[in-house]
Amino acid sequence: MLKQSLQQKLLQKLSPQQIQVIKLLELPTLQLEERIKKELEENPVLDEGGSEENIQEDYQEEENDIKDKDQEEFSLEDYIEDDDTPSYKLAAQNYSKDDKHEDIPFSGGTTFHEQLISQLGLRILTPEKAALAEYLIGNIDEDGYLRRDIDSIVDDLAFATGINTTFEELVELLHIIQDFDPAGIGARDLQECLILQIKRKGSHNPDVKLAHQILKKYFDEFTRKHYDKIQKRLNLSDEDFKCAVDEILKLNPKPGGAFVNPMSKPSPTIIPDFILEEEDGELNLSLNSRNVPDLHISRSYVDMIEDYSRNKDNQSQDQKDAVMFVKQKLDSAKWFIDAIRQRQNTLMLTMKAIIDYQRDYFIEGDEKMLKPMILKDISELTSLDISTISRVSNSKYIQTHFGIFPLKYFFSEGLQTDTGEEVSTREIKNILQECVDNEDKKKPLTDDKLAAILKEKSYMIARRTVAKYREQLNIPVARLRKEL
The missing domain is CATH 1.10.10.60 (Homeodomain-like)
Incomplete structure (x- = not known):
């Protein structure tokens, strides 16, 4: 039996503008730069560079409505900045707009896998075996290990390429690859990797010979540091055992790291979101927006709206449609600029509260002066929600006179x-x-x-x-x- 009933629920629904602010709040400076570039590419109404002076003064008194059958009303004033500074200035004072930030070029080079394939070319193999060996090399990871099961590789070759091979044939080719430089390449696990390296040292050295024996027969005990058991079973003196262990410690657990790949991307440089300067006991905080452009609404599109407002009776439907398209873009641009402003204000409010709470630490730089501080403490100081403080703290860094630190560093129980x-x-x-x-x-x-x-x-x-x-x-x- 079907029943109908009325229910009341209190739900909180975020507006598109609020969602945009939240998303921007989470971005560190480097990602904010990319986000702004993307917005500039997608919205022709949004402009960068110096502010368009006197936009507000020219049009603030005008409130012309566009009314067209089923078109909604809007005011020209909505698209003009509502303060004395029409553009929202993002650039930090300590950097000039004329500064050039050019990428440093690097020379090309051989990749890790190309190095291995070049060594493969020195071996006498049939074209079929060379192709199989190259496929094996393609499955070796950046650490130098073949972590995939060989039976699975046999199946892949059969289903993906139609090449039929056997486990034994691939193992034979793998042994050839394991003879490449550096030693340890192509190992299937750490034990095999270390044994491959120790075997390259030969057996003439008694310490090396003993190290090989330990790795082959007592690897589990060695990794668990059950040294007493190994010494007892091999009847070794402390000195002999120490010499053998020293030989093992010289080996490289990640032989693939011996290859430097110049084409690989380096770890990203940390760009601080805040800059804190200390002078005579005074702390001066600023946002680091070195490569973030000034933003403002393009004058030409505001002129277009004004022109339409004066001559709307003589406009064609295509012209009216174009104006409504511009209206939507103007909305988007204004929301974006407001969202950037809110982001920056929230970041500064939060960081100032952290500095006030940990003032002694930021003056001296002595970690012992860090007081216990949780998100709730800063939430109460700023009257912002804990989730907002968490978003500000995440992935943000501050540059101080004693180093660069993630904001999370200052929070502890x-x-x-x-x-x-x-x-x-x-x-x-x-x-x-x-x-x-x-x-x-x-x-x-x-x-x-x-x-x-x-x-x-x-x-x-x-x-x-x-x-x-x-x-x-x-x-x-x-x-x-x-x-x-």
Whole structure:
């Protein structure tokens, strides 16, 4: 049986403008530059460069409506800036518009896989085998490993290219590739990679011979640092075992890294979103918008709307359609400029609150002066939502007189000492890192011992919390930190 009922629901729906502000808020400076370039390409009404002076003064008093049967009303004033500065200035003061930021060209070179294929050309192989070997090389990753199962490669060749081969034939060709430089290329796992390298050193050296034996027969024990077991089974002295381990530690776990690929893209340079300068105890904050252009609405399109307003009775339907198209683009341009303004204002408001909260730290640059601070603290100072503070903090950086830092760096939880003093968890982590850095690597500190050291320093922290912080610092357990 069908029933009808009325329900009331309170829903929050974001306008397109609000969604645009949120999306821009998440972008760091480098991506904002790309976003603005894209908008400039797509919207002919949006212009860059110096501001169009006196647009507002010329037209502020005019409010001419376009009314055409089923067309909605709009005012010319909606498309003119509503303050004394008609364009929203984005460029930072410490950079000139005449500055050139040219990319530095680099010379071409041979890629990693091309290096391997060039070595393949030195081997005498039939065209069929050479094609199979080249296919194998194509499956080797940038670290130098063939991580794909050979049976799967056999199937791929059969289904994708119609070439029939066998597991044995591919293994034979793989052994040829594994003889290429650098040693270790084409290995299917770390153990095989290290063994391939140690075999290249020959067996005349007793330390190398022993290292080969350890890698071949006791690899699992070696990776788990169960050194006592290996020494006992091989009946080795501490000195002999240490010499063999030293030979293993000289090997390269990622032989593919020996090839420098000049065509590969370098890691992106960090572009700070904020610049903080300290002078005589005063902190001056500014946005870094070096390569972001000034934005304003094109004068020619405003003139077009004004002309239509004066002569709308004599306009053809095509001209009316063109004006409505321009209206839509004017809307889009104005929303975009407003969204940029809101983004910049929100960024500055948030960063100023962080600086006020951590003023002593930003003056001195001493990490010990960082106070515990969470998103809620800055949310309360700025009256902005926590999600907004999170978006501002994400992927943004600040340049200070003592380094460049991600905004997330300044947020951390707090703990209390046995005297009731609140300290940042980062301070605890620094102490843990210092303890591990200075420990006796033959007898590394366990989590229980680390907790005891912290207790002696008045930090009452449970062993499981120590383990959590240690993992966050990417510090392995004591057993894996043990050295000979």
